[in-house]
Amino acid sequence: MTVMALSCVYMAADVYLVCLQHALSTEKEEVMGLLIGEIDSKKVAHISAVVMLRRSDKRKDRVEISPEQLTNAAIQADKLTHELGRTMRVLGWYHSHPHITVWPSHVDVRTQAIYQMMDEGFVGIIISVFSEDKVSKEQQVQITCFQSTNQSPEGESPQYIRLEVPLHIQPTSCLSKPCLQSMVELPEILFQEEKDSYDATTKLTFLSILAQLNNKAVLTQALCHITEVVSGPLVMALEQRKANNQKRCRELLQERESLLTLKSTM
Structure with a gap:
């Protein structure tokens, strides 16, 4: 049985608003960013800030995060730690899926696995935008939260699969x-x-x-x-x-x- 590093994720509504705005900014390529927050003693992740990342190489179906961007996000998390009085850290990444399913690709799952090697609590979020409901023909937005797990026996080449993590959007009274x-x-x-x-x-x-x-x-x-x-x-x-x-x-x-x-x- 797979043991989850996280029990669930709570994302502040204003953070979700920022991520959604970023995802809707273009329907030609994927966009990405890093999530900042904290993980409590019950393995619950609380996302309270976001760092949008600039793409050095625009691709229709691929996003990459450079070591420099991770370092800058860590600096931002440290700054928030002093401002909020709580220990903030980079605990995840998000990216968009324009015109395609919300589920992570094999590349997304493998990328997520690499991040988890550095931090087992690291989480991935995908926002699917510009997709049309087959029945109502209306535009719909879908979001999923996931981690990766290796399903191969010990000693064999790893075969990573998606492990869905419950995601809750937490209401906020104001825009932080x-x-x-x-x-x-x-x-x-x-x-x-x-x-x-x-x-x-x-x-x-x-x-x-x-x-x-x-x-x-x-x-x-x-x-x-x-x-x-x-x-x-x-x-x-x-x-x-x-x-x-x-x-x-x-x-x-x-x-x-x-x-x-x-x-x-x-």
Whole structure:
């Protein structure tokens, strides 16, 4: 019988919102990020922050995390440890599956196994986006949480399979500062990815003038897409959240005045 390193995973709702926003930012390639949180004595993982990663090599069906990115995420976790007063660590990764099933591929399962060799509590999360329900024809979002386990007998070549871990989205009353910062960073990450791709073409000496103009047009189109799909909706969502917070603040001030008036008459 396989012994699970984790009993379940709790992901804060604002962290899920950030991961979903990242997954929905592109339907052409997979995106990825690292999850920060803590694991308690009952083997329950609590995810409370996320680090979005910039892709150095865009691929339709593959994502890779460099050692430098893991190191930077660990530094971020250490910073959160001091800010929150709780021991934070990098405890997982997430990536998107645009237009395909939510279940991890054999590459995902093998990658997950490699991370677990370094940390048995490391967990993987996949978000499937831009998929259509066969009955209702509506867009649907699916999410799964998993680890890898070796089903081969000892001494034989490892054969890793997916081991599903129960995932719970934990409601949050507000958008935390780390999550807000991640959301704001997303347009910049996407811009830098496009800029890196364009800069790589400028180093090619054999391109014609028409090819150079085409590359500039592609960059402009990509930046317009980022503005339309990511930056615009993000600004609107934050403005709406600000309006709601201001309304709630006024209501609380009115309630405070009412209580003070009531107290003075007693």
